[in-house]
Amino acid sequence: MFAGLDWGESHHQLCLVHKAGHVVHQGRYTHTADGLERLDRHLHRHAPLMGIAIERGEGLLVERLQAADHTLYCVSPKVSARARERYRMAPKKDDAFDAFVLADSLCHEFRHWRPLPVASPQLAELRAVIRDRERVVWNQRDLENQLRAILQSYHPAVLHLFLFPGPGHQPAIPERLPHARAGPSGGARADEGVHRPSRVFRTHPI
Template identity: 40%
Template structure:
């Protein structure tokens, strides 16, 4: 893990600072001197040649420090490879900093590049240099985020399947605990319509469940009773046409489950190979995927979190306080690292099931009238 200081020197090299307004196709670049005067500006294309021109432009004018709005991507890799100092200033900060230079609030890429460069010149004590994570951490982060995206996609498709079945085959919705479980998807593959399900009896259903290795503790007679008690679904030609939609959604969910499982195995292998894995796997109820998410989102450079409060704020676990005169409001912290917040709160939510201290803290928050998400953020901050 990295712990080196990431503070800026009192003065920039050559008394020059640069700002880059990142975009998809091209990037605006501005260089200012120690008095805030624009020395040079240019536009570079987001191509291999354009990025080489960017480094040449900065080197020709002697700019050694660069402010930019995002912490990753080819532009960042190019700047770091050229041994330039990179400082990340969030888009929300830039939005507020524009008011320094006028009240119109106009948005212009070249002007934003100037704002970035000038802020790097004036606000140096409050800014920190970017400390890139190791390749192992970056790879782990990307794998974890890809798995999270697939899980969210699976939930969305499962909701779509549930809404579809509510109209054409209601009995399949509450048959098993989860609509996207392996046994539920197998059932819908074989019995996609009400007519096909009408063939089932408790004995036939029991035989089918045994063949597919059903591990639930509910008797086939109870499951069959659920099918009978549910509203009847569509039958006839209409049911056959709707079955194609059911099968399409089931196929998507089956593929998603397989790929999520594959990524989970890859995450476990990458976690085993990481130098810091023992720290995060030792946490209560951390598991494998959750520990990997915490490790990858917090990153290697612990110096960017000088206090526990700084980590809580970046993760959105600490509230935002606004006070003017006698008026004081404590509100939800919207400006934060959303990926880090999801990882930290997901971990905190599960610790209450294994750790008595966490369970007590969560219960006391609920007793004070906080809802579940608020109580989890309180636990995450603690």
């Protein structure tokens, strides 16, 4: 029995193909604790498997499958794209069809493919830390972009006050912000150059 797993962020499509070439199972499993447990039970029900073809070489799903003693074959997206052309020329995205192509290609060519090596516990832990750090960096970048877009729309002068150098950089915040009112010397207001919309809410119909 050969398996093809079309990986996705929210769900995974599993296809099991007999060595004779006919499809034994097609299933969709969510990327949740319950969904992955269902996937484990279904794979165990059809064990032993000759291998599982997947387009990812790392991640929680890969580590979970390898921990269950499954042999994984990492297929390059370019290889899987060329393999799809042997079955169908239409470029339409179909998870079930993609999973079948992975399983059927593994059935015919697994002798020429190299299994994905199992990472050591230290390497698996390091990869988990790297994934967490990347997630934090992505969230920080998204928040910076949202804040920059809001300031450019309503208060563009604040961008120069806080010295935003660009996406992905930490803004240099002054140690002490100038007071909004005029100082004792009667000088100009510190926020004089800050743009303010003349009217935020309209009180009359357009």
